[in-house]
Amino acid sequence: PEEVQVAVAGGGPAGLAAACALRSRGFDAHVFEGAEALLRRGTGTGIMVSANGWKALAACDAALPAALRAAGVEIVRQNITVCDEGGGVARAVGRDAGGMEERFGYAQYNVPWADAHAALAARLPGEVVHCGCKAVGYRDALEAGGVRLLLEGGQEVRCSLVVAADGAGSALRAQVAGAGEGGGDDARPTTQLLWNALIPTERLEGVSRELPGVHRPGEVEFVTCGLDGKAILAFDSGADGLTSWYLTLDESDAPEAVRAALRSGDFGGFGHAGRADALREAFSDFPGALALLRATDEAAIFERRLADRQPLSAEQWHDG
Ligand SMILES: Cc1cc2nc3c(=O)[nH]c(=O)nc-3n(C[C@H](O)[C@H](O)[C@H](O)COP(=O)(O)OP(=O)(O)OC[C@H]3O[C@@H](n4cnc5c(N)ncnc54)[C@H](O)[C@@H]3O)c2cc1C
Structure with a gap:
């Protein structure tokens, strides 16, 4: 029109x-x-x-x-597990999400x-x-x-x-x-790299839900892996029995295959050949991450470098 x-x-x-x-x-x-x-x-x-x-x-x-x-x-529940670099559990905390509906009017x-x-x-x-x-x-x-x-x-x-x-x-x-600081072109790439996928939860059948990094039904599982920016996140997603998982690494801890992809501009998007192997190498001490990777086709793995933006001031939200 x-x-x-x-x-x-x-x-x-x-x-x-x-x-x-x-x-x-x-x-x-x-x-x-x-x-x-x-x-x-x-x-x-x-x-x-x-x-x-x-x-x-x-x-x-x-x-x-x-x-x-x-x-x-x-x-129904959020769990956070703090691991050391070798995968040993240093601390674990959890919180039921069940009370959210009564307190805030909506469940998560x-x-x-x-x-x-x-x-x-x-x-x-x-x-x-x-x-x-x-x-x-x-x-x-x-x-x-x-x-x-x-x-x-x-x-x-x-x-x-x-x-x-x-x-x-x-x-x-x-x-x-406006361009420049706080303006439209100020995306700030970080050194944090993210891989994620949605998989049918049934592919985790037989995997122990006690492993750090593998969520129990309805629960969110977040694991820090000893190094800055290295983490595992997994939870149920959607009414059709899917699991959503995320692995993050700082660029400086990424395996050489990933760093080579970053250098050559071949990083980002779905399904890079060899990426699952690189992630297995990076998370070799974390059986939960390895189980998630085993349950996932490489073609379903999406990768990106995280970035953020400066918040806009009240005047920058509108024009005219
Ligand atoms: C890994 C990951 C996990 C996330 N998890 C959560 C979460 O748990 N909860 C949450 O709230 N958010 C989450 N987010 C963020 C959420 O996905 C995004 O905030 C959301 O998609 C943003 O919506 P949007 O409409 O602003 O932008 P987009 O989804 O990017 O949509 C922008 C649209 O504009 C179109 N477009 C682009 N340029 C133009 C143009 N010049 N002219 C016309 N059309 C154009 C694009 O094609 C696209 O359709 C997550 C994001 C990521 C990457």
Whole structure:
């Protein structure tokens, strides 16, 4: 469309939730998604939704919490185990999550990212989601009392409001917040590397749930492995019997095969050949991590370098 009331750039969870919130309040909000298809495979993650998340979703659209919960699994306990470098347990603490509903009004759930995304998408009429529409910027349309969302290819969409929800590499953030310190182009890569996957929990059959790093049903298992940034995380995800696991390492402790991939630019994304072996080498003293790796096809392992961004100041959140 050439004109809508609100143009939301980006059809990830944030953009879809924003569009739901606006539409439930009577605004004609449309989503402009850069990718050719809205629903994608995700990156092998499960999203943990706690009381604050449920409250935010309910405020967007009263039907959203039930829709996402139907795709999720309730988390009943969180366990943290502190191990030394050799895998010995130094300390273990746990906390029941069961009281959250009474205290905060909502229980904690884990929902596979792709299912949460699909549940959000299902709340929007198909005709207000436009794929293959990559936002490249915006400009004032003062003559029309509003703004124009600029799309790749030269198309422009006139609207009263643009919502920038185009993700961590946002093209619009740089324009709203300004470049430089605290601005749009200040992603700060860390030295922490993350691998994660979603696997059918039944593949862990026969694995002792007492091993540090292997979660029990409905529980979250977080293990620090003696070195800064080295950790294992695993929990149930979703209503269909999935397990979500994560392994992290500081770059300086990564096996040579991983460092070579970083040097050659061949790091990141799904299913690098040999990565499971490299992770087995790095976590050789942690049978829980080895069990998770054994249960996982290499093609399902996603990897990334973690990064963060400077928070924006109150003035940088909007323009005009
Ligand atoms: C390993 C991992 C675990 C996580 N676990 C949790 C968790 O437990 N709980 C939690 O709340 N969060 C979690 N997150 C974060 C959560 O996944 C992200 O916060 C969420 O996906 C962000 O949603 P978003 O819509 O802001 O961005 P994205 O999901 O990145 O969506 C951005 C969308 O915009 C589109 N886009 C990009 N550029 C353009 C453009 N120029 N024009 C138009 N469209 C564009 C993209 O194609 C995409 O569809 C996790 C993230 C990771 C990586």
